[in-house]
Amino acid sequence: MPDVTLAGVIAALLALSLNAYVLFAGADFGGGVWDLLATGPRRGRQREIIGHAIGPIWEANHVWLILAIVITFSCFPPVFARLGTVLHIPLTLMLVGIVLRGSAFTFRSYDDERDTVQRRWGRIFAGASLVTPVLLGVCIGAIAAGRVRRLGRNATFSESFVDPWLTPFSLAVGLMTLTLFAHLAAVFLTLESTDRDIVEDFRTRALWSGAAVFAAAFGTLVIAPEQAPLMGVGLLGSTWAVPFHLATGAAATATLAALWWRRYHLARVAVGAQVSLIVWGWALAQYPFLIPPDLTVDGAASPDVTLRLVLIALGLGAVVLLPSLLYLFRVFKAAPSDSVRRVPKGEPGV
Amino acid sequence: MSDLLAARSQMAMSLGFHILFAVVGIGMPVLMVVAEQRYRKTGDRLCLDLAKRWAKGTAILFAVGAVSGTVLSFELGLLWPGFMEFAGPIIGMPFSLEGCAFFTEAIFLGIYLYGWERISARAHLFAGVMVAVSGAASGIFVVIANAWMNAPTGFTVVDGKLASVDPIAGMLNPMAFQQTLHMTLASYAATGFAVAGIHAFLLLFDRQNAFHRRALAIALLVGAPAAVLQPLSGDLSARVVARYQPAKLAAMESHFKTGTRVPLVIGGWPDMETGETRYAIRIPGGLSFLATHDFNAEVAGLDQFPRDEWPHVPIVHTAFQIMVGLGTCMALIALWAGVLAIRQRDLCSNVWLLRALALAAPMGFIAIEAGWTVTEVGRQPWIVYGVLRTADAVTPMPGLVVPFLGFTLLYCFLGVMVAWLLYRQIIRSPRPTEWSRIYTPAGAARA
Ligand code: HDD
Ligand code: HEM
Ligand code: HEM
Numbered sequence: 001m002p003d004v005t006l007a008g009v010i011a012a013l014l015a016l017s018l019n020a021y022v023l024f025a026g027a028d029f030g031g032g033v034w035d036l037l038a039t040g041p042r043r044g045r046q047r048e049i050i051g052h053a054i055g056p057i058w059e060a061n062h063v064w065l066i067l068a069i070v071i072t073f074s075c076f077p078p079v080f081a082r083l084g085t086v087l088h089i090p091l092t093l094m095l096v097g098i099v100l101r102g103s104a105f106t107f108r109s110y111d112d113e114r115d116t117v118q119r120r121w122g123r124i125f126a127g128a129s130l131v132t133p134v135l136l137g138v139c140i141g142a143i144a145a146g147r148v149r150r151l152g153r154n155a156t157f158s159e160s161f162v163d164p165w166l167t168p169f170s171l172a173v174g175l176m177t178l179t180l181f182a183h184l185a186a187v188f189l190t191l192e193s194t195d196r197d198i199v200e201d202f203r204t205r206a207l208w209s210g211a212a213v214f215a216a217a218f219g220t221l222v223i224a225p226e227q228a229p230l231m232g233v234g235l236l237g238s239t240w241a242v243p244f245h246l247a248t249g250a251a252a253t254a255t256l257a258a259l260w261w262r263r264y265h266l267a268r269v270a271v272g273a274q275v276s277l278i279v280w281g282w283a284l285a286q287y288p289f290l291i292p293p294d295l296t297v298d299g300a301a302s303p304d305v306t307l308r309l310v311l312i313a314l315g316l317g318a319v320v321l322l323p324s325l326l327y328l329f330r331v332f333k334a335a336p337s338d339s340v341r342r343v344p345k346g347e348p349g350v
Numbered sequence: 351m352s353d354l355l356a357a358r359s360q361m362a363m364s365l366g367f368h369i370l371f372a373v374v375g376i377g378m379p380v381l382m383v384v385a386e387q388r389y390r391k392t393g394d395r396l397c398l399d400l401a402k403r404w405a406k407g408t409a410i411l412f413a414v415g416a417v418s419g420t421v422l423s424f425e426l427g428l429l430w431p432g433f434m435e436f437a438g439p440i441i442g443m444p445f446s447l448e449g450c451a452f453f454t455e456a457i458f459l460g461i462y463l464y465g466w467e468r469i470s471a472r473a474h475l476f477a478g479v480m481v482a483v484s485g486a487a488s489g490i491f492v493v494i495a496n497a498w499m500n501a502p503t504g505f506t507v508v509d510g511k512l513a514s515v516d517p518i519a520g521m522l523n524p525m526a527f528q529q530t531l532h533m534t535l536a537s538y539a540a541t542g543f544a545v546a547g548i549h550a551f552l553l554l555f556d557r558q559n560a561f562h563r564r565a566l567a568i569a570l571l572v573g574a575p576a577a578v579l580q581p582l583s584g585d586l587s588a589r590v591v592a593r594y595q596p597a598k599l600a601a602m603e604s605h606f607k608t609g610t611r612v613p614l615v616i617g618g619w620p621d622m623e624t625g626e627t628r629y630a631i632r633i634p635g636g637l638s639f640l641a642t643h644d645f646n647a648e649v650a651g652l653d654q655f656p657r658d659e660w661p662h663v664p665i666v667h668t669a670f671q672i673m674v675g676l677g678t679c680m681a682l683i684a685l686w687a688g689v690l691a692i693r694q695r696d697l698c699s700n701v702w703l704l705r706a707l708a709l710a711a712p713m714g715f716i717a718i719e720a721g722w723t724v725t726e727v728g729r730q731p732w733i734v735y736g737v738l739r740t741a742d743a744v745t746p747m748p749g750l751v752v753p754f755l756g757f758t759l760l761y762c763f764l765g766v767m768v769a770w771l772l773y774r775q776i777i778r779s780p781r782p783t784e785w786s787r788i789y790t791p792a793g794a795a796r797a
Contacts, residue, residue: 055464056465059413060453066420069424074446077438077439081434083427092424092753095421098421099420100760107771109409309518313446317446324453324457327457331469
């Protein structure tokens with residue numbers, strides 16, 4: 001066991017907030033995917049339930065990303081600078097996706113009730129939900145592959161700003177992120193309705209997307225050793241790797257089994273475990289690097305005073321935040337979203 | 351367009367866009383809470399209706415505020431990696447606290463907006479208070495980060511890197527108090543005046559409408575005191591600027607030659623080549639008095655600084671004049687309304703006051719944009735005053751004009767959509783026939 005340093009603790013918190021982002025906001029993005037793919041006689045109802053499920057919580061879920069960004073630039077400034085420089089293009093595109101998704105979703109909720117208007121916003125919301133996770137995955141893939149390096153002196157534009165992330169491996173990770181988010185959302189959505197037919201719709205989607213996750217994960221793993229040697233070593237070579245993969249596989253299988261037998265609460269827990277294990281598997285495979293091959297947790301860290309103070313700030317924040325967050329989910333997620341009503345539209349008064 | 355200019359323009363455009371929503375995010379929750387509190391206390395259903403209507407508007411604006419804020423936090427790295435790598439360890443502290451404040455705000459806003467029928471009356475009001483408090487807190491923390499860029503403290507520089515970092519001292523920098531005070535007041539003044547102005551305008555056509563009367567009263571309750579205090583707080587700001595950023599003060603006042611008993615230059619167009627300001631009104635000793643509270647004091651002019659450390663004088667000077675002019679108008683209108691209210695007059699039947707308020711609706715927001723232009727353009731060429739130049743902080747990425755144009759188009763689109771939705775939701779939806787039937791006191795004459 002290496003010594004636990006202050007920077008190590010903060011890096012763990014960084015992984016934790018990414019984990020939370022992927023788990024919660026991931027499900028919101030996945031909801032957008034199912035909005036896009038809504039089919040069959042109940043598609044209007046499906047969309048409505050997705051909207052109700054996301055409505056009260058997406059902004060809070062979104063803040064996990066901001067927390068991760070803030071931790072990165074306060075505690076590991078060189079990492080933030082490097083990401084912003086080398087991944088400028090995919091990050092900018094991802095931002096456009098984030099902006100369009102959030103605003104289109106809100107505009108749809110408050111615009112005209114007429115179908116054509118609703119569908120126009122719905123399409124932007126859904127399209128952005130499809131593209132953003134892929135770009136997030138592409139960025140993660142580029143980092144994991146060790147291609148986010150210091151700019152060379154005489155490098156061309158494409159060597160510096162395009163080649164690091166436009167690779168089959170990055171795209172594979174992007175695809176896997178997308179399928180994972182869609183799967184997550186479908187599993188969560190099985191608990192958002194009391195209507196049996198709708199639940200069945202989401203169950204079918206959850207099963208199919210679960211299969212797609214398996215395929216995408218397998219594909220990524222196959223090309224990893226060649227495309228991302230460092231990742232390959234971490235993911236496949238180290239002592240903890242095998243038990244970790246077994247645990248992830250077990251969680252994935254448990255999700256599908258629970259779905260099969262319609263044990264939706266169990267499926268929700270299992271899919272959460274599966275996603276978290278994937279995030280931590282990635283984080284541990286990279287350790288001690290934040291950006292392989294040169295920026296390590298300790299090497300890139302801010303001075304200890306900063307780390308200590310940020311830790312205190314986050315601790316104090318957590319005292320307010322965690323109970324509030326629990327309360328938010330208690331208020332809105334204890335019962336299916338069917339029963340949530342928004343501020344009544346239209347006429348004044350109640 | 352050079353890459354540096356494109357990066358600066360993109361930052362300015364993103365911030366100028368975000369600030370509009372941020373200000374509403376600070377001011378609007380206060381209005382909602384006051385309205386809901388009145389309803390809980392008096393059972394006046396109009397107030398409940400107002401709280402709900404305002405909550406809807408806030409939901410739209412908050413969402414755009416949140417996504418544009420996310421863009422900003424990425425842009426710090428996308429455009430200014432040199433700045434973040436340099437300043438991250440010290441500026442990170444206020445940003446971390448801000449992150450916690452956002453989180454609290456987003457959580458309770460979700461509860462407030464969607465929880466009307468799910469939680470008790472008291473819990474709902476509490477959620478509103480939490481939104482208002484954490485909104486103000488998040489604004490304060492970001493502005494502290496900005497104040498540090500203006501008056502950096504809490505570190506030494508060794509070989510171009512920060513050493514002996516003290517983030518607490520960084521947060522307690524000499525501009526922090528004045529800037530956060532001025533910004534927080536600005537948020538309440540701008541939001542209060544915008545809402546009051548809209549309802550005053552509608553009252554001009556329908557004098558007895560009880561809905562608009564309540565709205566106007568609540569909006570003025572929040573906006574007017576802030577507007578009166580704003581010039582006083584601005585005076586505090588001007589004096590710290592004089593002390594810590596003399597070049598910025600000189601540019602604001604278009605003051606080229608160091609001297610004693612320096613006049614205050616109002617209006618006019620400064621010429622950076624000749625050092626003259628044409629077409630201006632001058633008040634003898636005015637600037638000396640404002641900067642130090644002594645009519646005969648010496649004030650450093652731009653001639654004290656090397657030419658390449660001058661900010662763009664015409665922009666800074668003009669923006670400053672705009673802010674102060676609008677601030678004076680708003681304070682006078684607020685005092686006028688205050689005097690009428692103290693004398694127990696009916697504000698809503700004073701046509702001239704209603705007209706003035708309607709005219710003042712956008713003033714606060716324009717003053718805010720102008721004020722930030724003063725602060726930011728006035729700091730140039732420094733990104734961290736006296737320590738790091740903007741040109742040394744910019745990303746090596748070429749072709750920055752592309753994202754600049756892209757985001758500008760995106761934000762224009764969002765701006766138009768938001769305006770349209772607000773019009774639909776807030777202004778247009780209470781159809782006159784509906785609410786006059788319900789809310790106008792029986793027998794009251796309608797204009
Ligand atoms: C409703 C908006 C509003 C109004 C009415 C005023 N201001 Fe202001 N002003 C701002 C909104 C604002 C701002 C946008 O909030 C700024 C930008 C940075 C800051 O901290 O506040 C600002 C900055 C700012 C600064 C520069 C601080 C710096 O560079 O750091 C000074 C000297 C003043 N103001 C002074 C005044 C005076 C003398 C006013 C008299 C009427 C006034 N302001 C009205
Ligand atoms: C929201 C209100 C704000 C507005 C409207 C605003 C406006 C501007 C403008 C006009 C510029 C361009 C100046 C120039 O290049 O001539 C700028 C630059 C910049 N601002 Fe601000 N600003 C705001 C608040 C902040 C805050 C709170 C921060 C940081 C904590 C900040 C950080 C920066 C940075 C890093 C730059 C780029 C470097 C520079 O030009 O100095 N700004 N902003
Ligand atoms: C003076 C300048 C600023 C003020 C007063 C301010 C204030 C606020 C407020 C009150 C919000 C809450 C959301 C809303 O009301 O719409 C907000 C959102 C946000 N701001 Fe700003 N902000 C400023 C500048 C900045 C800068 C420079 C950054 C980035 C570095 C930033 C990042 C964010 C982020 C990430 C959010 C979204 C938080 C969420 O999801 O709730 N802001 N800002």
